[in-house]
Amino acid sequence: MYNIIEKYKGNMAEALCCFSIVSVFIPIKIYPLVFLLAALCFYVDTPKLLRHYWVFFLALFTAYAGWVFLTDLPVNHTEIINFLKLPINFSFLYFAAGWVAQRDNATLLRRIDLTLHVVLALTFIQLLVYHEAASFQWIAGSPTSAKGSALYRPTLYFWGLIDKNMFGARIALLGFIYLLLPVVRQHRILWWRVLLIFLLAWLSLSRTPVVALLIGVYGLLWLVFSVRWRVMLVVITLLVTPFVAQKVIRIDTITASNDGMGVRVEYWKTFIEHFTEISPLGNGFMSGSAFLSQYARFYHGEPHIHNTFMSCYLDFGIIGLLSYGLFLYFFYRFCLKQQPGKSFWWIAFAPLLAIMMILYSGYDNDIILYLVLILLLGSSRAVNFKQVEQRMIAI
Helix, strand or coil, X not given: CHHHHHHHHHHHHHHHHHHHHHHCCCCCCXXXXXXXXXXXXXXXXXXXXXXXXXXXXXXXXXXHHHHHHHHCCCCCHHHHHHHHHHHHHHHHHHHHHHHHCCCCCHHHXXXXXXXXXXXXXXXXXXXXXXXXXXXXXCCCCCCCHHHHHHCCCHXXXXXXXXXXXXXXXXXXXXXXXXXXXHHHHHCEEEHHHHHHHHHHHHXXXXXXXXXXXXXXXXXXXXXXXXXXXXXXXXXXXXXXHXXXXXXXXXXXXXXXXXXXXXXXXXXXXXXHHCHHHCCCCCCCCCXXXXXXXXXXXXXXXXXXXXXXXXXXXXXXXXXXXXXXXXXXXXXXXXXXXXXXXXXXXXXXXXXXXXXXXXXXXXXCHHHHHHHHXXXXXXXXXXXXXXXXXXXXXXX
């Protein structure tokens, strides 16, 4: 039995790594079990446990969050479920990071690529089902956030997420990994992948993925292009800016109370204006709802403040914010040890940070998967962006 486990433990770990991506799209919430099982397999297949500063600060954040949670035990089932994300997701990150940093990942990269083919194909089908049910009336874009959210009918949901913005953010993050895979594996930008991911982001009717992808793709093209093409890139950017402002960002209604970004701006203003009402030790786990309902000019029932770092301070105070920020900083430093070139890591982190500024609570599985996948890509092969080819059609 031991010999069988020893022989197949690498393949089992790779299979569970790929299935971890699939599991977060399945409507039945099996991903916690998959993450824990994958973490166990990573541990078995890792020759040496990881030791780094980011691990310490991640453990500190988790321990403090656990203390805050236990000192004021909630009766809300949702809060308990959300708290369990911390030990599960962070355990997955720790063991996965140690695993991918100490092995040859050539086969795993190919398997991840195949997995994303399937995941994104099903995502496309799910979005088409939503649009078909709405008679494709919003295929050219939704005039308001509310109408975009109305597209996501629970009775039609079979893949991804039922929340427009969270689904859009997941498309952006895994879509950008999908774009970077051939850059790392073959030193190629495949334009059909760029077009496909932007199409999925557009069909999601969420502004979040489009903006995040624009940031990531713009940075990638800037590194690859020569000076002449960079000038062209700037000119094209200036030409499309009015369209992006009008159709994507919807600048005319961005401060309205029924607009998603308008709601965010109001919540951020509330955080700043009532900063002194927040305890330096934090107001408690998932305290955004009570804080916003009391102080915001209008409140639409969201459980957090739509900004990772504000949420960290609101819930866990100075200790939570500093430990989480230092975790991200030292994780970035850890990534630099795997590939010294800063350019790759800058463009890899940029879409994630952009989305964290307007959406996540900090311990979501999308963030964890993305950190594991960019570490996998960056530790596999150094990328010389000046040698990256551009092709329209290739596998």
